[in-house]
Amino acid sequence: MSTGRVVGLARSDGHRFSKQPCEALELVAGLGVAGDAHAGSTVQHLSRVRKDPNQPNLRQVHLIHAELFDELAETGFALSCGDLGENVLTRGLNLLDLPTGTLLHIGSAVIRVTGLRNPCAQIEAFRPGLLSHMVRKRSDGSLERRCGIMGIVEVEGALRVGDLIGVELPEGVRRPLEPV
Template sequence: MSQPIVVAVNISEQKGTRKHPVEGPVTITVLGIQADAHAGDWHRQLSLLAQESIDKMQGHGLVLQPGDFAENITTQGLDLLTLPIGTHLQIGTVVTMEVTQIGKECHLGCEIRKLVGDCVMPREGIFARVITSGTIQVGDIITVINKGGTP
C-alpha cells in the first residue's frame, strides 16, 4: 500500500463556507493556516478529511471537490477514524500536529448540508492543533508519529 499523502490544502476567508484549494507551499503557523478563517488560538486550528470520505458522498447531483466540506487538509490513504485523540501526525518534513477532536456537531448553516442533504465532515473529519509550524503542499507524505500520544 502506498503512503498517505496530502491531496489538497484548502482555506476559506469566512467560517461556514466551502474552502478552496491553494497552490504551492502553504504556511502553517502555530495558529493554523495563514489566511484561513478557522486559524486561531484554539483546539481546532486544522481540519482533515479523507478523499475517500468525499468520494462516498459523490452522486447527489453535485461533483464534490476537496474543500467542499470545509476541511483544511484533504488526505488520501490514511484512515482518519482510527486515529485517537492525542495522535501526533507529521506532514512533509517539518509540520507536526496533534489530533484534538474526532467529528463535530454540524451547524445548521452548513453549505454542503443545504445542497446535498448530508455532510460527512461531522462523522469522518478530524481536528488538530499545530505543534510545529512550517510549510506543506499537495503530495506531501503524512506520517503517524504516534497514536493517542503513545510513542
C-alpha cells in the same frame, strides 16, 4: 509509523462554509493555517465564539480523507477539495480511527489530533441530503461522525499537495476521538 498523502489543500480568509483550494499552506504553531479565518489560539468558529470566546482553539486545522469523497460520489454527491471547509484532504490514511493526541507529520509541520469534526446543519444547507451521510447511527445507537478530524499546530511549517503524512501514535492509553 504509517503514512498517507496530501491530495488537496484549502483555506479561506473569511468565515465561509467552503474554502478555496491552493497548492501550499503555511501552518503557524499554536494558531493554525496562515491566512485562514479559523486561525487563532482561542476559538474562531463563530458559533463557539458566541458561547465562550476564551476557549482554546482545538479546531485550528481540519482534515478529511478523500476516500469519503469517493464514497459520496457513488451516492451522487460530487465534492472537491475545500467544499466541506477542510484545510487538508488526505488519501491512504484512516483518519477517523486515529486516537486523540496522534501527531501527524506533514511536510515540515506537525499537527496534533484533537478530535472529530462534529457535522452541523451547514452541511445540509450546502448540499441537501448530505448531512445524513456525514452522521450515521451505529447498531449500538451511538453516532458515527464521518466528517473528518481536527487538530492543532504543534510545529509550524509548509504543507504542499503530494506531501507524505507520517503518523506517530501517542504512548500509553489511547483515547478514541470525540467531537471538539
